Amino acid sequence: MARTPALDLVLLITVLLGEDMRRGLAAMGLTETRSHVLWLVGTTGPATQQQLAVETGLAPRSVTSVVDALVGSGLVERRPHPTDRRAVHVTPTPAGADLVAALVAGHERLADQLFGDLDDGAYAATHAALADVAARLQVLVAEEGS
Amino acid sequence: MARTPALDLVLLITVLLGEDMRRGLAAMGLTETRSHVLWLVGTTGPATQQQLAVETGLAPRSVTSVVDALVGSGLVERRPHPTDRRAVHVTPTPAGADLVAALVAGHERLADQLFGDLDDGAYAATHAALADVAARLQVLVAEEGS
DNA sequence: ACCTCATCGTGAGTGTGACTCACGGATAGG
């Protein structure tokens, strides 16, 4: 039996979710990349640009530009790194911390809107189905890499 | 109970699938937008650029550029429109048709890799869960538009 | 037949976001 309908649904979800997120972020004056960096420094603490490059998969030079933009918006600061004088400690400002809190809240709200009115059994089943898809996908990506 | 884990899984799937698709398409010398246009003319038949703009959500001028690129790769042709001399009939070349067939085959292969070893009951459950998520998302997007 | 207005595609120019290359400043190991 053909399995394409399920894949088409996943693709549809991907498109819809991507558009929705982009719109929501744009309303806060953020792009996906910028929000990714802001999210990182806001949730896992200050980081060097080098670390941010690794975690986001961006080129180090590109991180400089992203951080420039976030500094320009007053969301993060470049503070001297406590131990390494070459490096920079990208730190959220109060405004940046507030925005991260809003991002987290929006994330939880979206989760609730999507899954909130499922009873626990249905939610568990959905979660299991999604985890299964994600696991298979990760296997596939790993195989292709080899 | 928190519903964020399921959303996180959806997000993870989105990212993984997006990367995988981009890599696969790049291996065939295509971008997402170009493959979208090629897919349209390859599966639903020749179209005017105007129609392609509506279906892809691109600006008409951008469709011109995309079609330029596809023509440059020898995948589509600009043929005169049978009835409207202003318009252009974007038609796949034999090479383009072959590539579309490969895209379709890849699509089916991926679906099979992700869902192939589920028995029919498990597949049906997964499909239902995905359809539910997609439906909720569409409601949400529609609400936000209003 | 003609005039007007809408539509199709494209030239020209712009903006954004990513990349590479080359380089100055700082660190660490022999």
Place this chain on the structure above:
DNA sequence: CCTATCCGTGAGTCACACTCACGATGAGGT
């Protein structure tokens, strides 16, 4: 202390999307 390495940035490039203006064609009313 000298050399190799690492951090961040200036300069330049590329891909892709957008808007604006325009010529060519089409459609409808008088």
